[in-house]
Each structure stands twice: as C-alpha cells, then as structure tokens.
Amino acid sequence: xxxxxxxxxxxxxxxxxxxxxxxxxxxPFRLLCREQxxxxxxxxxxxxxxxxxxxxxxxxxxxxEALLSTTPEDMPLVVQLFGAEPEFLAEAAGILRDRGFAFxxxxxxxxxxxxxxxxxxxxxxxxxxxxxxxxxxxxxxAGPCPVGVKMRLGPDARQENYLDIARALEDAGAAWLxxxxxxARQGFSGAARHEASARLVETVKIPVLLSGDLLDAEGALARxxxxxxxxxxxxxxxxxxxxxxxxxxxxxxxxxxxxxxxxELRALILRHxxxxxxxxxPRVGRRGLPADLLKMRTVIPRYVxxxxxxxxxxxxxxAVTETSEPAALLDDFFQAAAARADAAEPGAEFSSPE
Numbered sequence: 228x229x230x231x232x233x234x235x236x237x238x239x240x241x242x243x244x245x246x247x248x249x250x251x252x253x254x255p256f257r258l259l260c261r262e263q264x265x266x267x268x269x270x271x272x273x274x275x276x277x278x279x280x281x282x283x284x285x286x287x288x289x290x291x292e293a294l295l296s297t298t299p300e301d302m303p304l305v306v307q308l309f310g311a312e313p314e315f316l317a318e319a320a321g322i323l324r325d326r327g328f329a330f331x332x333x334x335x336x337x338x339x340x341x342x343x344x345x346x347x348x349x350x351x352x353x354x355x356x357x358x359x360x361x362x363x364x365x366x367x368x369a370g371p372c373p374v375g376v377k378m379r380l381g382p383d384a385r386q387e388n389y390l391d392i393a394r395a396l397e398d399a400g401a402a403w404l405x406x407x408x409x410x411a412r413q414g415f416s417g418a419a420r421h422e423a424s425a426r427l428v429e430t431v432k433i434p435v436l437l438s439g440d441l442l443d444a445e446g447a448l449a450r451x452x453x454x455x456x457x458x459x460x461x462x463x464x465x466x467x468x469x470x471x472x473x474x475x476x477x478x479x480x481x482x483x484x485x486x487x488x489x490x491e492l493r494a495l496i497l498r499h500x501x502x503x504x505x506x507x508x509p510r511v512g513r514r515g516l517p518a519d520l521l522k523m524r525t526v527i528p529r530y531v532x533x534x535x536x537x538x539x540x541x542x543x544x545x546a547v548t549e550t551s552e553p554a555a556l557l558d559d560f561f562q563a564a565a566a567r568a569d570a571a572e573p574g575a576e577f578s579s580p581e
Contacts, residue, residue, distance in 0.1 A: 235403065236267045237266050240451060244266065245260045245265045245460070247269035247305075247332070249337075251466055252271050254296050260469045267304075270295065273295065317365065324369065335352060382412060397433050422454075437450055535567060
C-alpha cells in the first residue's frame, strides 16, 4: 500500500495510464496491464457515498470494498471517486487516506444516465460552481495526497465549459486533469476532438492527460505530439488488448515493439486467467458458480472477438463449471483457428486478425 505523499503519480510521455473502467479495471486486469507497461492504474469508479455508508454498515459496503482490493504490486494506484456532495467526497478521502491510499481522482466525465441522475459524473459540469466546490472539498480532505479530475467538454455543444471549469479546478488545487474530448450528451458517439485537448493544454499549467479514441499505440503517440499533452490514458484500447501498453512504451522510446502474434495473445489471456484465479473474491457467483469462473467467461471472448468461431466459444464457456476448463477451451480454439488458416493458405503462419 502506498503511503501519504505530496508527489504526483508518474506523468509523462513514457508513462501510459490505465483508465478507470467500470466493470473492467479490477485488480487482475490492472496487474495484467502493469505487466504490459502501464505506469499508473485507476480503480473502477468508487461511490463516495457508498464508501462512507459501507464503513458504517460493512455488509452494505461489500461491493465498494471489492473495487478497492489491491496489492503492493498494484502501485501507484489512483482511486477514482464519484459523487456530487462535497461532504461525502471529503469523508471518503479521509477514510481512504487512513487506509494508506495516496492518489485520488474525481469523476466529472461519466455519461451513464444512472450516474448522472444523482448529479455525479458528467452531470457536475452542468453546474460549474457545484463542480468546483466538490473538487475543492476533495482536495482539502486529501491533504498531501494529490487529486486529479477526469472531465468532458461540457454537457453539450450549447454549454462547452471545460476551459472555464479547468481554470477553476487548477485554482482549487487539482494536480492534473484528464480530458475525454466529447460532450456528455455524446456518450462515446462521434469522434474525440483532440484539438480541444490542445486548447486545454494551452489554458492550464498543470499536466493534462489525453483520453478518448486512443485505440492503438501509434495513434496515441501522434495525438500526444499534436496536442502537447503530458501523457495518455488508455481505456477501450486497453480493454481490447493490454499489449497496447508494451507497444506504446516501446514506440515512445523509439524501440521496436515485441512480437504480437497468436502465441503472445494466448499467453496474455492465460496470464489474465491466472490473475483472476489468484485475486478473485472467495464468494461464489450466480447459481453457486465460483466468481473467478464467471469472470473468465467474460474475459476470453473479448480478446478473441475478431477470430472466426468466437460465437461457438462463448456457448462452450457458458457451459463450463470448473475453473480449469476455460484454458482448455482456449487451447482448442486456437488450434482450430490455426488449422483453418493452414487450410486456407498452407505453410502460412497464423496470426491475430488485428
């Protein structure tokens, strides 16, 4: 566990971050991305109110505690909080500081309706004064622990207020900003407007991290050069293939990336399955099945989604009842895929369709 510090987590061209991804950036996935070169990882977003209530009623806080599960290898770790009430954000920061967490982030960018309807996430940007009050309360309560803010361009095109809010956040003590350059109304539709990211870089003196449509390492480096931002935060690009971190770090150092064929993809998936087994909670999931098995069922298809036969693999995964079975199914899947490639072009080396 980290100790309290007034140092910022590493931010720079060669230090890519893993974004806070609800439902995805759990401990096993964070550790996998770190092994691939992620310099910093963020937790899934944690409800400030849920954390505070969970301390008072441990059973009610089980889900929140699972989001905060970590290990010494999972450092530096940024806890992303969401909430609209300054008092809950402040109390949550105090609880986390007492546990040794050292870096925080305020979610001001989530466009999911159930988050926004509470006034949290991107909804904070509808009321800039309230947004800054919430951030300032978190900064004060965090003390020497640096606080960042992840934000969007604004609620919609009629209220593009990110620059004004960014200036106020800097004045309130934010240590860095991450911009997803879309409006909240867009969700993930349309294209990320990184020319807006460049304007943010010119507007504030604190570091700016890029987010949004960074789906490959080459594109991320190009956007970094174009905008002058301090660093990048991978989200969907990491979900698709965590090897984006190793490729990015190699390219950022003007080095040749390592091989990224089927053998490497298989090894990556098997490592993810191993981390899931090691770090999944002991509780059982739906219908009495182990929680790690249920997670494996969702993880494997994500990595092989572009291969032929993935639909049949999903069906087989839904039928397994033992944690040892997914790895065997994966081997069969890759063998069948290689056989199809050989039949189509004898002597050709099979590789990922990506």
